[in-house]
Amino acid sequence: QVQLQESGPGLVKPSQTLSLTCTVSGGSISSGDYFWSWIRQHPGKGLEWIGYIYYSGSTYYNPSLKSRVTISVDTSNNQFSLKLNSVTAADTAVYYCARASQHDYFDYWGQGTLVTVSS
Amino acid sequence: QSALTQPASVSGSPGQSITISCTGTSSDVGSYNLVSWYQQHPGKAPKLMIYEGYKRPSGVSNRFSGSKSGNTASLTISGLQAEDEADYYCCSYAGSSTFVIFGGGTRLTVL
Numbered sequence: 069q070v071q072l073q074e075s076g077p078g079l080v081k082p083s084q085t086l087s088l089t090c091t092v093s094g095g096s097i098s099s100g101d102y103f104w105s106w107i108r109q110h111p112g113k114g115l116e117w118i119g120y121i122y123y124s125g126s127t128y129y130n131p132s133l134k135s136r137v138t139i140s141v142d143t144s145n146n147q148f149s150l151k152l153n154s155v156t157a158a159d160t161a162v163y164y165c166a167r168a169s170q171h172d173y174f175d176y177w178g179q180g181t182l183v184t185v186s187s
Numbered sequence: 188q189s190a191l192t193q194p195a196s197v198s199g200s201p202g203q204s205i206t207i208s209c210t211g212t213s214s215d216v217g218s219y220n221l222v223s224w225y226q227q228h229p230g231k232a233p234k235l236m237i238y239e240g241y242k243r244p245s246g247v248s249n250r251f252s253g254s255k256s257g258n259t260a261s262l263t264i265s266g267l268q269a270e271d272e273a274d275y276y277c278c279s280y281a282g283s284s285t286f287v288i289f290g291g292g293t294r295l296t297v298l
Contacts, residue, residue: 174233
């Protein structure tokens with residue numbers, strides 16, 4: 069059974085960089101069959117896709133966030149990470165990592181982690 | 188690109204059937220058979236219920252079904268149960284520039 073777990077600071081100051089890591093267990097990021105994704109949900113709002121990465125390092129980003137987002141992969145530790153720079157209060161959200169089947173559907177999700185942007 | 192359009196809320200009584208629509212454009216829902224649906228209970232992560240338009244993952248009840256016509260995808264839940272009360276989101280592949288787009292979500296209330 070594949071499991072994903074987000075980790076990182078729950079509080080980030082405005083203008084700084086939000087950094088999160090997703091640790092994958094029960095399956096290998098390097099299997100090549102999946103894309104590894106970040107999705108966020110603003111409080112009381114809907115889901116917003118941030119981007120995903122293939123084990124080779126190829127990345128695909130939401131055009132609206134592309135200028136501020138970097139997703140990277142660490143196959144040796146079976147982890148992938150999100151960096152979102154120049155954050156504002158509008159980036160306060162629950163951030164989920166998830167496994168995507170090709171460019172298609174998200175079949176396994178982490179439990180989510182709330183990140184608050186505040187001074 | 189704008190989110191896919193879903194009704195904000197739907198409701199039904201136990202045992203009834205309901206349908207949630209998800210309207211996109213010819214650039215996303217209309218162009219690909221790659222619509223997925225997610226169920227989210229309060230405080231929980233979304234759960235995949237339907238993928239590639241109509242396919243059910245192992246373990247998902249056959250009371251859940253998906254379909255598509257033109258630019259609109261639909262999720263039907265038959266034999267409503269109290270446990271079905273949740274938020275539902277549609278999602279579509281949207282091509283090699285936008286990639287993924289979600290709907291705004293629909294709150295299902297079981298009366």
